[in-house]
Amino acid sequence: GDIVFEQAAIFWFGQLSPTSNHTQVRVGYNSSTLWLYVASFDRRLWFDNSPAAASLTEWDAATILLDTGMAAGSAPSTTAYRFVAQLSGDADPDYRAAYRGDGQGWATQALSFAATPGWRGASLNDTTNDRGWVMTFEIPFSTLGLSGPPAAGSEWKLGVLVHDRDEQSGGANADTFWPESTRRDQPASWGTLRFGLPGYVAQTSPVTGQATIRRATQSDGTVPDADVGSTITNQCPGDDFHIWNEWANRNTGDAPDFNIQNQSDIADWPCFARYYVTFPLSSIPAGKRIVSATLTLHQYGNSGDAGQAEPSWIQVLTTNADWQEASVTWNNAPLAWENIGGTWVNPVQSMPQWPGIAWSWDVSYAVANAYASGQPVRLILYEADSAYHSGKYFVSSDTGDWNIEGRPRLDVTWSD
Incomplete structure (x- = not known):
C-alpha cells in the first residue's frame, strides 16, 4: 500500500543558523520499500555541475546509513549499506552513489535505489538566500537482500548525515548527523530504526x-x-x-x-x-x-x-x-x-x-x-x-x- 506522508515517523537534528542546517526526517515503509524524506533548512543551496561519486558529499547532500544486522559492530559488515544523494535540479543518477560494507570499510556497489531532490528558494548555485532542500530516498527491500520488510518489532541500525556547502569555492561546512553519536564507519554508533510502534502490554491486576x-x-x-x-x-x-x-x-x-x-x-x-x-x-x-x-x-x-x-x-x-x-x-x-x-x-x-x-x-x-x-x-x-x-x-x-x-x-x- 501507499506510505502515508502525514503518518510517517519523524525525528530531527542540527542547529539552525546562517551557516548551519536544521534537518527533519520522516520515515515509513510498505511491503516493498523503505522510504525516508530528508528536509534540510538551508540558507544557500549548492550542487556540483560535474558530479563525481567520490565528491558528492562536498556539496549539499544527504547520506543514509543502514545496518540490517541485529549486532552492528565497529566496522561496516556485509549487512551495512550507505546511500548518498546530492542536491541537483533533477533526479539525475549521476548524483547518487551506493556502498556496502565488507567487514573493514565500504565498497562501491551498483545498488538499486531512488533519490528525488526538491528545493525552495530563489535559485540554486547563487548567493541569494533560499529556504532549504529535500531528498526523498526510496530503498527497495530487495536491494537489502530481503523479499519484504522485517517482522514488526524488528530493529535495524540507522544513521543520517547531512552535508552542507554555502559557497562555490569555499569548501564544505561541517556535517550534521543523527544521532549525535554517529560515526559513518562505525555502525554501533548509529541510532535504532524499529519497524512498528513499541506498544505497551498493560497490567491485568486490579487498579489500586x-x-x-x-x-x-x-x-x-x-x-x-x-x-x-x-x-x-x-x-x-x-x-x-x-x-x-x-x-x-x-x-x-x-x-x-x-x-x-x-x-x-x-x-x-x-x-x-x-x-x-x-x-x-x-x-x-x-x-x-x-x-x-x-x-x-x-x-x-x-x-x-x-x-x-x-x-x-x-x-x-x-x-x-x-x-x-x-x-x-x-x-x-x-x-x-x-x-x-x-x-x-x-x-x-x-x-x-x-x-x-x-x-x-x-x-x-x-x-x-x-x-x-x-x-x-x-x-x-x-x-x-x-x-x-x-x-x-x-x-x-x-x-x-x-x-x-x-x-x-x-x-x-x-x-x-
Missing part, C-alpha cells in the same frame, strides 16, 4: 490507585511546558535576518498557549512548531505497576481560515534529556528519543467554549519506562503533516487559574 497530574496554579513550577519554533506570538515570520538568526533561539516558555505545526513545503519552515512537556511522577507510590497513562490537551483553534485546515496526526515522542521552561528554544531543545504513537486532531470550525476541545494520547509505555527508571516522563508532540494550515493551537500549563481544566493533564492508574 490513580493520580491526575497537572499544574495546580499558574505560578507553581510543576509540569513545565513550552513550544519552540513558530509560537503563537511569532507565527510564520518572513524577515530573513530574523528567521536565520533569531527565530530558532527565541523562548516563549511562559506563554498561555502553544502551537504544533509542520508541512511538506520546506519554504514554510518558519511556520513549524513542536511542543515539550514534562510530568513529575513523584505522586505515584514506589513499587507499583503502571496500568495506564493518558495525556490530555485542550485545543482552541488552528491556523488558516475556516475550511482551510485539515486533520493532523499529532505524534507523541519521548526525550531522555531535561530542559528548562524559561530557556528552551528550537536550537537547544533536546532531541527525541523514541516515537511512541499519535492521535488524529481535527480542525476547529468555530471557537469552542473553554477549556477547549479535549484530545488524548496513550502514553502508558512512556510513563511505565520513566517510572521504572525513577525519572519524570518527558514528552514531545510534533506532526509530519503535508498540508498547509496544519497548525493546531492548545492551552498550556501557563494559562490563568481560571482555566485550570484546560491545562495539560496526565492521568495514571496503577496496580500493586
Whole structure:
C-alpha cells in the first residue's frame, strides 16, 4: 500500500543558523520499500555541475546509513549499506552513489535505489538566500537482500548525515548527523530504526490507585511546558535576518498557549512548531505497576481560515534529556528519543467554549519506562503533516487559574 506522508515517523537534528542546517526526517515503509524524506533548512543551496561519486558529499547532500544486522559492530559488515544523494535540479543518477560494507570499510556497489531532490528558494548555485532542500530516498527491500520488510518489532541500525556547502569555492561546512553519536564507519554508533510502534502490554491486576497530574496554579513550577519554533506570538515570520538568526533561539516558555505545526513545503519552515512537556511522577507510590497513562490537551483553534485546515496526526515522542521552561528554544531543545504513537486532531470550525476541545494520547509505555527508571516522563508532540494550515493551537500549563481544566493533564492508574 501507499506510505502515508502525514503518518510517517519523524525525528530531527542540527542547529539552525546562517551557516548551519536544521534537518527533519520522516520515515515509513510498505511491503516493498523503505522510504525516508530528508528536509534540510538551508540558507544557500549548492550542487556540483560535474558530479563525481567520490565528491558528492562536498556539496549539499544527504547520506543514509543502514545496518540490517541485529549486532552492528565497529566496522561496516556485509549487512551495512550507505546511500548518498546530492542536491541537483533533477533526479539525475549521476548524483547518487551506493556502498556496502565488507567487514573493514565500504565498497562501491551498483545498488538499486531512488533519490528525488526538491528545493525552495530563489535559485540554486547563487548567493541569494533560499529556504532549504529535500531528498526523498526510496530503498527497495530487495536491494537489502530481503523479499519484504522485517517482522514488526524488528530493529535495524540507522544513521543520517547531512552535508552542507554555502559557497562555490569555499569548501564544505561541517556535517550534521543523527544521532549525535554517529560515526559513518562505525555502525554501533548509529541510532535504532524499529519497524512498528513499541506498544505497551498493560497490567491485568486490579487498579489500586490513580493520580491526575497537572499544574495546580499558574505560578507553581510543576509540569513545565513550552513550544519552540513558530509560537503563537511569532507565527510564520518572513524577515530573513530574523528567521536565520533569531527565530530558532527565541523562548516563549511562559506563554498561555502553544502551537504544533509542520508541512511538506520546506519554504514554510518558519511556520513549524513542536511542543515539550514534562510530568513529575513523584505522586505515584514506589513499587507499583503502571496500568495506564493518558495525556490530555485542550485545543482552541488552528491556523488558516475556516475550511482551510485539515486533520493532523499529532505524534507523541519521548526525550531522555531535561530542559528548562524559561530557556528552551528550537536550537537547544533536546532531541527525541523514541516515537511512541499519535492521535488524529481535527480542525476547529468555530471557537469552542473553554477549556477547549479535549484530545488524548496513550502514553502508558512512556510513563511505565520513566517510572521504572525513577525519572519524570518527558514528552514531545510534533506532526509530519503535508498540508498547509496544519497548525493546531492548545492551552498550556501557563494559562490563568481560571482555566485550570484546560491545562495539560496526565492521568495514571496503577496496580500493586
